[in-house]
Amino acid sequence: MTARFFEHLQETLAQIEDDGLYKRERLIAGPQGGRIEIAEGERRRQVVNLCANNYLGLADHPDIVAAARAGLDEFGFGMASVRFICGAQTLHRALEQEIARYLGTDDAILFAACFDANGGVFEPLLGGEDAIISDTLNHASIIDGVRLSKAARYRFANGDMDELETRLKEADAAGARFKLIVTDGVFSMDGYLADLPSICALAERYGALVMVDDCHATGHLGQEGRGTPTLSGVGDRVQIITGTLGKSLGGAMGGFVAAPQPVIDLLRQRARPYLFSNSLAPAVAAGSLKAIAIARAADDRRSRLAAHTKRFRAGMEAAGFELLPGSTPIIPVMLHDARKAQDMAAALDARGVFVAGFFFPVVPKGKARIRTQMSAALTEADVDFAIDAFADAGHALRLV
Numbered sequence: 597m598t599a600r601f602f603e604h605l606q607e608t609l610a611q612i613e614d615d616g617l618y619k620r621e622r623l624i625a626g627p628q629g630g631r632i633e634i635a636e637g638e639r640r641r642q643v644v645n646l647c648a649n650n651y652l653g654l655a656d657h658p659d660i661v662a663a664a665r666a667g668l669d670e671f672g673f674g675m676a677s678v679r680f681i682c683g684a685q686t687l688h689r690a691l692e693q694e695i696a697r698y699l700g701t702d703d704a705i706l707f708a709a710c711f712d713a714n715g716g717v718f719e720p721l722l723g724g725e726d727a728i729i730s731d732t733l734n735h736a737s738i739i740d741g742v743r744l745s746k747a748a749r750y751r752f753a754n755g756d757m758d759e760l761e762t763r764l765k766e767a768d769a770a771g772a773r774f775k776l777i778v779t780d781g782v783f784s785m786d787g788y789l790a791d792l793p794s795i796c797a798l799a800e801r802y803g804a805l806v807m808v809d810d811c812h813a814t815g816h817l818g819q820e821g822r823g824t825p826t827l828s829g830v831g832d833r834v835q836i837i838t839g840t841l842g843k844s845l846g847g848a849m850g851g852f853v854a855a856p857q858p859v860i861d862l863l864r865q866r867a868r869p870y871l872f873s874n875s876l877a878p879a880v881a882a883g884s885l886k887a888i889a890i891a892r893a894a895d896d897r898r899s900r901l902a903a904h905t906k907r908f909r910a911g912m913e914a915a916g917f918e919l920l921p922g923s924t925p926i927i928p929v930m931l932h933d934a935r936k937a938q939d940m941a942a943a944l945d946a947r948g949v950f951v952a953g954f955f956f957p958v959v960p961k962g963k964a965r966i967r968t969q970m971s972a973a974l975t976e977a978d979v980d981f982a983i984d985a986f987a988d989a990g991h992a993l994r995l996v
């Protein structure tokens with residue numbers, strides 16, 4: 597019986613391998629950065645890193661490391677408790693208040709990850725009488741969170757405002773009490789921005805709330821890096837923002853919901869991943885607090901990131917690659933075929949460029965790609981090195 601179970605798992609794993617979908621993790625022998633050391637047994641080799649969410653390049657920032665160390669000294673290693681039992685540290689509350697100030701909301705609540713924030717945000721706020729209307733390309737954690745709520749679920753094709761309107765009408769026709777439109781601020785696989793002005797206009801016309809998951813924007817897009825609502829000029833028309841401390845804002849870990857006071861207060865009472873999971877480690881909270889302070893003032897890093905984005909796009913287009921259009925630091929290089937994406941990733945690896953190939957089921961069939969991400973941690977020379985490596989690998993594989 598148990599032997600058959602483990603055999604069954606081995607067969608599933610073999611199938612994943614046969615389908616060419618097996619994911620292997622590379623090991624990095626040092627901090628995250630623009631150039632990283634890849635560990636292969638005893639061997640170390642340096643590569644230019646185009647696949648981290650380290651947009652502002654803060655993951656190894658000395659002031660953040662120092663702040664984390666000071667947090668460790670002052671507040672210890674861990675909390676060993678959930679907050680409603682043992683309380684939070686002053687540090688956790690300070691971080692919540694700083695996130696709320698940064699994003700311009702009444703308050704914020706911390707979770708162990710944005711995956712948990714999205715997993716816990718819907719169920720306490722909306723019931724069976726309500727409707728959640730979700731973009732089909734929303735992050736997995738939103739999909740899971742929506743599933744955990746009792747609200748009626750509606751989906752609209754990525755960025756399709758006509759379909760969104762149709763779904764709003766359907767929800768009204770079904771007698772929905774409250775309606776919530778939920779979208780990623782930046783869609784991670786394509787780098788597309790959500791059309792927040794249109795979403796907010798439709799929300800207002802149909803009396804719906806708007807929630808934006810801004811994980812791929814907070815810290816680097818919009819004024820002071822306040823994210824897509826600010827970038828799109830709808831900062832005061834989005835009611836709920838979820839985000840992560842694991843990308844631009846230092847890249848450690850932790851997630852949050854920033855929203856009006858009653859939303860935050862109810863989540864503290866009812867959000868299950870908040871109630872039944874440990875508080876963030878003090879060092880992470882202290883480092884993240886410093887990361888927000890640095891991010892707010894980091895116009896230099898934001899301009900470098902934007903300049904790299906332009907430079908890489910121009911260089912790659914000149915080299916003959918097909919890119920998805922866009923302006924965010926997520927730049928997908930389209931190869932369409934899964935095999936080609938894998939071969940290209942391997943050829944780039946051999947040329948000292950670290951990228952990730954994405955193919956079905958992560959992206960639709962026929963839309964395989966190498967997703968590249970720019971970072972302020974890269975130098976201009978790194979960006980040029982990466983373009984040259986792409987051109988060389990592309991020629992070698994006869995893709996350009």
Ligand SMILES: *Cc1c(COP(=O)(O)O)cnc(C)c1O
Pocket residue numbers: 708709710711712714735737780784809810811812839840841842849850851
């Ligand atoms: C990365 C990401 C998450 C998960 O964030 P974690 O803090 O790493 O759990 C959620 N939503 C979106 C859109 C993301 O890109």
